[in-house]
Amino acid sequence: CWGSDEFGQLGDGSTGDTNNNRLTPVDVTGLASGVSALAAGDWHTCALTGGQVQCWGANEAGQLGDGTTETRLTPVGVTGLDGVIAIDAGSGHTCALTSGGEVKCWGQNNYGQIGDGTGGNFGDMRLTPVTVDTLPSGVIAITAGYHHSCALTTGGGARCWGGNEFGQLGDGTTGDDNN
Numbered sequence: 246c247w248g249s250d251e252f253g254q255l256g257d258g259s260t261g262d263t264n265n266n267r268l269t270p271v272d273v274t275g276l277a278s279g280v281s282a283l284a285a286g287d288w289h290t291c292a293l294t295g296g297q298v299q300c301w302g303a304n305e306a307g308q309l310g311d312g313t314t315e316t317r318l319t320p321v322g323v324t325g326l327d328g329v330i331a332i333d334a335g336s337g338h339t340c341a342l343t344s345g346g347e348v349k350c351w352g353q354n355n356y357g358q359i360g361d362g363t364g365g366n367f368g369d370m371r372l373t374p375v376t377v378d379t380l381p382s383g384v385i386a387i388t389a390g391y392h393h394s395c396a397l398t399t400g401g402g403a404r405c406w407g408g409n410e411f412g413q414l415g416d417g418t419t420g421d422d423n424n
Contacts, residue, residue, distance in 0.1 A: 252288040253318035254302030286334030298323040306337040307372035308352030335389030349374035356392040357423025358407030
């Protein structure tokens with residue numbers, strides 16, 4: 246990884262600060278080999294390796310999924326998550342798609358971007374993955390935006406939830422949707 250390392254999002258174990266930018270790539274410390282996907286949020290990064298997810302960097306809203314809000318300078322495993330085939334990172338939240346078609350999200354939830362039917366309050370967060378249980382079956386892709394998340398189904402339909410202040414949910418409104 247390279248670039249800003251203010252919150253340890255490069256994963257090389259350095260003490261992230263505003264003067265610790267990396268202009269060339271550095272190795273992520275302790276990351277298992279065979280990484281098949283990476284996802285970078287505002288100040289955190291996640292890797293998918295053999296169905297497991299590891300994340301590092303800022304964690305003030307639990308976006309690393311390790312059950313804490315502690316910033317991590319090297320990768321930590323996401324708690325209770327297995328069989329993952331895709332990941333994406335939003336501003337302060339992260340989502341994963343499992344081989345069974347389940348979508349699980351964790352981290353900041355003040356706009357309902359986790360999709361478990363809760364949220365809408367400043368400081369609301371999930372420190373470990375929760376299932377987005379209002380999705381139709383057949384989810385094949387996911388994406389996490391600034392304060393919202395979306396899933397694509399096998400039939401070509403899309404379902405989005407979370408912050409909608411600019412109409413990003415595509416439902417014709419600007420009201421947030423927490424599930």
